[in-house]
Amino acid sequence: MNRFNRRDFLKVSAGASLLVPMAACAQTAPRAGGKKRVVVVGGGFGGATAAKYLKIGAPDYDVTLVERDKVFTSCPLSNEVISGEYPLSKLQVGYDGLIKRGINVVFDDATAVDPAKKTVRLKSGTTLNYDALVLSPGIDFNFAGIEGHSEAAANNELPHAYKAGPQTLLLHKQLAAMKDGGTFIITVPPGPFRCPPGPYERASQVAYYFKHKGMNKSKVLILDSNDSFSKIGLFQQAWKLQYPGMIEWVPGASGGKVVKVDAKTRTAYTDFDKFQGDVVNVIPPHHAGHIAKNTGLTNERGWCTVNMLTMESTVHPDIWVVGDSCVHGDLPVYGAPKSAHMANTQAKVAVGAIIAKLSGLPAPEPYFVNTCYSVTQPGYGFSVVHIYRVVDGKLVYATDAGGVSPVEAPAITRKLEAEYQVGWFKNIMADAFS
Amino acid sequence: MNKRVILALATAGLLSAPAFASGDKTAALAATCNNCHGTNGVSVGPSMPSIGGLPEAYLRTVMMQWKSGERYSATMSRLIKGYSDQQIADLAKYFAAKPWVPQPQPVDAKILAQGKAASERCTTCHGDTGSQPDDPAETPQIHGQWAKYMELEMMKYRDNAVAMPHRRMRGNTQRLKEEDVAAVAQYYAAQQK
Numbered sequence: 001m002n003r004f005n006r007r008d009f010l011k012v013s014a015g016a017s018l019l020v021p022m023a024a025c026a027q028t029a030p031r032a033g034g035k036k037r038v039v040v041v042g043g044g045f046g047g048a049t050a051a052k053y054l055k056i057g058a059p060d061y062d063v064t065l066v067e068r069d070k071v072f073t074s075c076p077l078s079n080e081v082i083s084g085e086y087p088l089s090k091l092q093v094g095y096d097g098l099i100k101r102g103i104n105v106v107f108d109d110a111t112a113v114d115p116a117k118k119t120v121r122l123k124s125g126t127t128l129n130y131d132a133l134v135l136s137p138g139i140d141f142n143f144a145g146i147e148g149h150s151e152a153a154a155n156n157e158l159p160h161a162y163k164a165g166p167q168t169l170l171l172h173k174q175l176a177a178m179k180d181g182g183t184f185i186i187t188v189p190p191g192p193f194r195c196p197p198g199p200y201e202r203a204s205q206v207a208y209y210f211k212h213k214g215m216n217k218s219k220v221l222i223l224d225s226n227d228s229f230s231k232i233g234l235f236q237q238a239w240k241l242q243y244p245g246m247i248e249w250v251p252g253a254s255g256g257k258v259v260k261v262d263a264k265t266r267t268a269y270t271d272f273d274k275f276q277g278d279v280v281n282v283i284p285p286h287h288a289g290h291i292a293k294n295t296g297l298t299n300e301r302g303w304c305t306v307n308m309l310t311m312e313s314t315v316h317p318d319i320w321v322v323g324d325s326c327v328h329g330d331l332p333v334y335g336a337p338k339s340a341h342m343a344n345t346q347a348k349v350a351v352g353a354i355i356a357k358l359s360g361l362p363a364p365e366p367y368f369v370n371t372c373y374s375v376t377q378p379g380y381g382f383s384v385v386h387i388y389r390v391v392d393g394k395l396v397y398a399t400d401a402g403g404v405s406p407v408e409a410p411a412i413t414r415k416l417e418a419e420y421q422v423g424w425f426k427n428i429m430a431d432a433f434s
Numbered sequence: 435m436n437k438r439v440i441l442a443l444a445t446a447g448l449l450s451a452p453a454f455a456s457g458d459k460t461a462a463l464a465a466t467c468n469n470c471h472g473t474n475g476v477s478v479g480p481s482m483p484s485i486g487g488l489p490e491a492y493l494r495t496v497m498m499q500w501k502s503g504e505r506y507s508a509t510m511s512r513l514i515k516g517y518s519d520q521q522i523a524d525l526a527k528y529f530a531a532k533p534w535v536p537q538p539q540p541v542d543a544k545i546l547a548q549g550k551a552a553s554e555r556c557t558t559c560h561g562d563t564g565s566q567p568d569d570p571a572e573t574p575q576i577h578g579q580w581a582k583y584m585e586l587e588m589m590k591y592r593d594n595a596v597a598m599p600h601r602r603m604r605g606n607t608q609r610l611k612e613e614d615v616a617a618v619a620q621y622y623a624a625q626q627k
Contacts, residue, residue, distance in 0.1 A: 053465065341469055348465045365459060369466045369516070371509065383509055387516030401516030405508065410595035416508040419586055423479030424470050430478045431468045 035062040036358050039120050039130040041110045041291060043067030045074075046136035046323030046343035048098060048432040053351040055101045058358075064104040064128060066120065070094060072433065075195060076340050077425055078164035082172045083205035085378065091164060097434035113295040115316035132354045135297070135304070135313075136323040136343065137289025138163070139194050142302070145285035147260035147269075157263040158282045161202075162194060174279045175206060180215040182278035187258040187268055188224040189285040192303070194324045194338045196230035197374045197384075199283060204235065204376035207243040211377075221275060222249045223268055225257040230337070231374060231384055233407050238376040258282070288325035295319070303327040308395040310353035310363045311346050320354060322346040329368070334386055334397040340428060342370045342386075365390055373421035381418030460524040467525065475529045477537075480582035487534025489570035493526035499599050506596035536578020539623040549621025552614035555606045556622075563625040572600065581616070581623035588615050 036058070040051045043065055051065040073092050080086040095105045109123040113133065120128045141160065143149045154160050159167040159174070175184065184206050188199045203220045210218040220243075228251070229235070239247045250256035260269035266280045287293065287302025297304040297315050304321040305314045306328055313319045323343035329336035336342050349366040356363045370386035382405035387398040405417060464475075467485070471477050475486025485493065499505035500514045501522070514522070541549075559568045560576055567573035576584060591598050591607035592615070598604060610618060 344469050345466050348462065352462050364462055367463050367466050369469070369513070371470065371513070385509065385512045387513065389516070398516045401514075402512050405512075409508075410593065412589065412593050412596060413508045416586055416590075419481040419582065420470075420509060423477070423481030423583075426479030427472045427477055427482055428469050431473050434473070434478075 035060060036131045037062045037064070037129060038132045038134065038354060039128050040065045040134040040136065041113075041120060042136035042138060042289065042323070043069075043072060043095060043098075043105070044136060044138050044323060044343065045340040045428065045432050046138075046347045047134065048072070048095075049344045049347035050134045050136065050320075050322060050351055051098055051103045052101060052432065053348050054354065055103055057351055058355050059102070061355075061358075062104070063102075064106060065095070065098060066106050066108055066110045066122065066128070067095065068107070068109050070107055073164040073168075074340070074425070074429065075162070075164045075198075076428075077421075078161070078168045079198065079202045079205045080375070081164070081168050082161060082175060082202060083209040084172060084176070085205070085208075088164070088169060093429055093433045095433070097430075110291055113291065113319070115295065115319060118318060131318070131358055133319045134347070134350060134354070135289075135292055135295070135319060135321045135325065136347070137291050137325050139286040139288065139324050139338075140290050140293075141284040141286045143284050145189070146258060146282065148263070149261050149282060149284060150263075153261070153263035154282070154284070157266060158261060158280050160283050161281060162198070162283050162286070171279070171281055175209060178215070178218065178278050180210075181217040182215075183219045183221055183276075184279045184281070185221045185223060185268055185275055185277035186281045187261075187283060188222060188226060188229075188256075189283055190225040190252075190257075192327070192335070192338060193283070193286060196337050196339075197235075197372065199224075200229055200231070200235045201374045201376070202281070203247050203249075204238065204243070204374075207239070207246045208377045210246065211243060216246075218246070220247045221277065222247065223256045223258050223270065223275065224250060225252045227251045227253045230372075231382060231404050234382045234404060235374070235376065237407055238380060238382075242377050242380070288321075292321060292325050297321060299327065301327075309349075309366050309390060309393075311350040311366075312353060312357075318357075320350040322350050329388060329395060329397070336368065336388070337370055337372065337386065339370055339372050341372060341424075342368070344428060344432060345369050366395070368395070371424065373417055373424055375418050375421050379418050380414045381416075381421050382414060383417050383420070460528045463521060464525055464528045467529070474532045476532075476535045477580060477583075480580045481586060483579060483583045484535065484537065485529045486532030488530060488574050489567065490526045490530035491571035492567075492574050493529055494523055495571050497522045497526065504597065504599045506590060506598055534575060534578075536626045537580060537623070538626070539578070539581055539620070541581075541620045541624045545617050545620050546624060548614065549617035549619070549624075552610060553618045553621055555609065556618065559602070560622070563627065564622040565625065565627055576622045577625035577627060579623060581619040584619035584622060585616050588619065 040047045054063045071092050081088050112121040159170045161167040161171040206220050255270045255272045258268045267276045288298050288304050292304050304326040306326050311320045324338040345368050353363040368388040373383045375381040384404045385402040387402045471485045477484040500511045559573050564576035588607045591603050
């Protein structure tokens with residue numbers, strides 16, 4: 001130990017090329033005898049990954065994860081629960097893996113953040129102090145964005161099933177109660193929304209259910225606020241092949257935007273028309289989880305703006321926002337999609353930036369990758385890959401890599417990507433929660 | 435970097451934090467692979483291969499072949515184009531240094547015997563239990579690798595519609611009987627050393 005001193009430590013840490021001013025360290029030094037404290041709010045893919053990788057990267061930090069529910073239910077693959085292909089239990093995981101890693105998991109509701117005092121207040125009355133805060137609150141719905149809609153209606157007649165859980169099972173139950181010749185309506189909110197291919201995967205899974213139950217006169221109607229969607233060419237190819245005439249997509253430009261619903265009659269209204277369904281799956285417009293909103297971190301569209309290279313909030317320092325609640329990569333082409341994979345990589349970038357900042361070092365180069373598989377029927381899948389890199393200090397989407405699976409591809413490609421979806425799912429669950 | 439300094443830092447428990455933050459760029463880069471291949475490259479998803487502990491040369495060869503188009507992949511060929519040759523070399527080195535963790539995959543005796551009998555043609559390169567690869571640039575160890583993944587890889591080698599680089603693998607997998615493919619995969623998957 002006698003040959004080790006603070007100067008060596010800094011030299012090594014900063015890659016020998018950079019001498020960090022002592023003042024930078026003094027500012028962020030822990031209280032005497034105290035550990036550096038990071039609080040993570042929200043135990044989904046973003047928050048769980050952040051907590052785990054903080055503990056891996058900085059085992060001496062005091063890491064607290066605040067989460068409402070004792071069991072996490074994954075949204076990825078939940079469309080397969082709606083069609084009955086997967087039990088919901090296969091999408092669930094607890095927090096024991098993170099607890100075993102030495103993370104304090106607190107089952108409570110974070111009700112307020114004070115960015116000046118650097119505290120998080122919990123419903124139980126506890127106040128947590130932090131040196132760095134990670135917010136990964138996911139989304140909240142704006143029911144008022146659709147006339148006649150309400151949380152009560154979503155819990156009963158018009159489930160969104162866009163937070164996996166009881167509503168996923170409710171939607172499956174409603175589907176299972178349909179008679180042949182009925183219509184299953186999916187309404188899609190204006191983008192950006194969680195899981196860009198989600199509604200179209202869902203349409204495919206519902207059509208698959210009809211087909212294998214012999215309900216060939218039944219229909220899926222997608223009423224969309226938007227004029228295009230993720231992997232559109234691949235979905236439309238699959239629909240033509242697997243479910244000819246069964247899925248109808250009405251884009252926003254053709255009057256697909258739903259503005260009003262009636263829960264009693266299960267009717268969705270656009271500006272020009274009304275559509276009555278046997279099942280009406282209304283995905284309401286959504287925005288960042290309310291704690292982010294209440295902390296003042298959101299923009300006029302309801303999403304948190306972040307430094308694209310570090311995930312630190314552009315509003316309040318020492319708060320990092322990851323996952324669906326942030327607008328990340330507000331780029332001319334391909335802003336970061338709201339996916340589990342993206343949340344996971346954003347969390348890892350935030351962890352690197354937090355440890356660097358608390359050590360008085362510059363943030364490391366960030367690496368963002370997204371991979372997202374969609375399965376339209378068992379054994380038939382495809383994907384989109386997004387890669388981002390830093391060019392001249394700015395984050396850009398790599399146009400020379402990534403992209404969607406080729407539309408013209410040998411049959412084996414679809415089969416492999418259907419298999420990869422499940423492998424991806426198991427690994428990302430473990431990478432975040434084990 | 436001075437070895438004593440590293441040792442001192444490690445002893446003081448201080449190395450790991452800045453390593454992830456700044457000192458080791460490859461660790462941060464590699465973390466993006468974990469999403470699909472498992473933390474430290476140890477996969478828990480049967481269609482995805484474990485990559486931690488595979489030979490460095492093999493990992494580099496495969497990634498470079500995807501990049502050039504010489505080797506087909508449904509997903510990786512798009513992903514890998516986003517990485518420079520240097521990053522590929524760094525990732526190969528990083529994952530090669532991780533321990534190989536065979537995944538326990540018990541299989542019933544009948545399939546095990548069928549797989550062993552049919553795997554005769556595999557042993558020249560992979561060894562009796564899949565743990566003795568002959569050429570680290572071309573051949574991975576396969577003991578305890580996921581059976582599902584190996585079955586899918588063989589499916590690729592058996593399908594002439596896609597480009598695969600290794601003539602001997604092509605020939606030998608195509609000479610396998612259809613009903614033996616899964617059994618061979620399960621035989622090697624069941625081997626723990």
